[in-house]
Amino acid sequence: MPSRRAHKKSRLGCQECKRRKVKCSEARPSCSYCIRANCTCIYPISTSFSAPKIPPESIYASSLSPNPSSLSPYASSLSPNSFTTTEQPITTFDSLDLTLMNHFTAITALSMFSGEKQRLVWQTDIHFKARSNPVLMHGILSVAAVHLALLEPENWSQYRLRALHHHDVGVRLFNQQLSNITPESSQILFPFAVMLVVWAYASPIIAKDDLQLDDIFGLLELARGCRTIFMLHWDSIQHTPISSITDFIPHPRLHQVVLSNVALRALENLRLVILDSTYGHAIGRLESVFMKTVGESDDVRSVIAWPCLIDEEVWRRLRANDTEALFILAHYAMLLDRYETQWWWVNGWSRRILTAVGHALSDTDKESLGWDTFLLYVDDYRKEFLDIPASVE
DSSP: OOOOOOOOOOOOOOOHHHHOOOOOOOOSSHHHHHHHHHHHHHHHOGTSOOOOOOSSTTTTTTHHOGGGGSSSSSHHSSSSSSOOOOOOOOOOOHHHHHHHHHHHHHGGSSSSSOOOOHHIIIIIIHHHHHTHHHHHHHHHHHHHHHHHHOOGGGGGHHHHHHHHHHHHHHHHHHHHHHHTTTHHHHHHOOOOHHHHHHHHHHGGGGSSSOHHHHHHHHHHHHHHHHHHHHSSSSSHTTGGGGGGGGGGGGOTTTTOOOOOOOHHHHHHHHHHHOOOOGGHHHHHHHHHHHHHHHOOOOOOOHHHHHHHSOHHHHHHHHHHTTTHHHHHHHHHHHGOOOOTTTOOTTHHHHHHHHHHHHHHHHHHHHHHTTTHHHHHHHHHHHHHTTTOOOOOO
């Protein structure tokens, strides 16, 4: 009898070939079988990068965080793999990526920030730059995949995998370029950093578990990292279209704006409870953002700026779960609630923060802070912008 013809086993094949138990040609971006079957060809991320047995700290911690060891493992746990080699990431794209790019241009770019100028920047300028900058391309595709995971829950798993892949590859490229940033590259890295902020707020969409307090801080750390590039390279950024994102920095307008009765009471109570002068600037910034919402209630940039603008000492105390710092954060959640119905990528954050802070505070802390009264303010503030009669007397 003639011996059976030996063949090399395909260990790096695509998901579709593995599912059907056929030999994969391992061609990129689509294998021969998927092309013939006219189906989406997706390779597991682990085929390109080695995964350690014990997940390390967040791969972007060293670049974006002054205290990498303090980051929550939540951000890393979103990723199926972390990069441990010097191998260059694969930057080929397939038909699913084309779908993601079309979705970003037609829909996601219009739903990230308010204002015609911002929509034009993300729909045209950033899209154009991404054609020749893989880091931007991966950033765009990762955000678009998260957005589609929200809009098409029946395809959640597929979009989740692709979102994590592009996020991981994009962050790796970002970290490599960040180590040798130039005025020219800052014009690419800053838009990617802004997309990291969107990713940070949107990532719970593709997470399997609820956020704990350390998880929230780990994600907000990404937003603070965006500030670093802005501060160091503003001279190069300010003359580019993306610089329009920076007018989100709120400035006090006490003589121009009258806060709502509910917001005034909440902030007055906050100042009565928090006597430590260390928190004065953070509370002042928060009040400024509250005021900005009166005239520009649809501008989400104002509210996401607050975690970026608070002092390093206040941020350190937040990470240490200081009671007063957490109470200030809860007031930020009260403000954030106002934007959730309009902006998909911040939806649910108010509840997440309030729940996490509520679990972190002891009954004694809650009593001394007036937590129950504060929750009434939160409820009435929500009713206020929904035009429902309030209950606080």
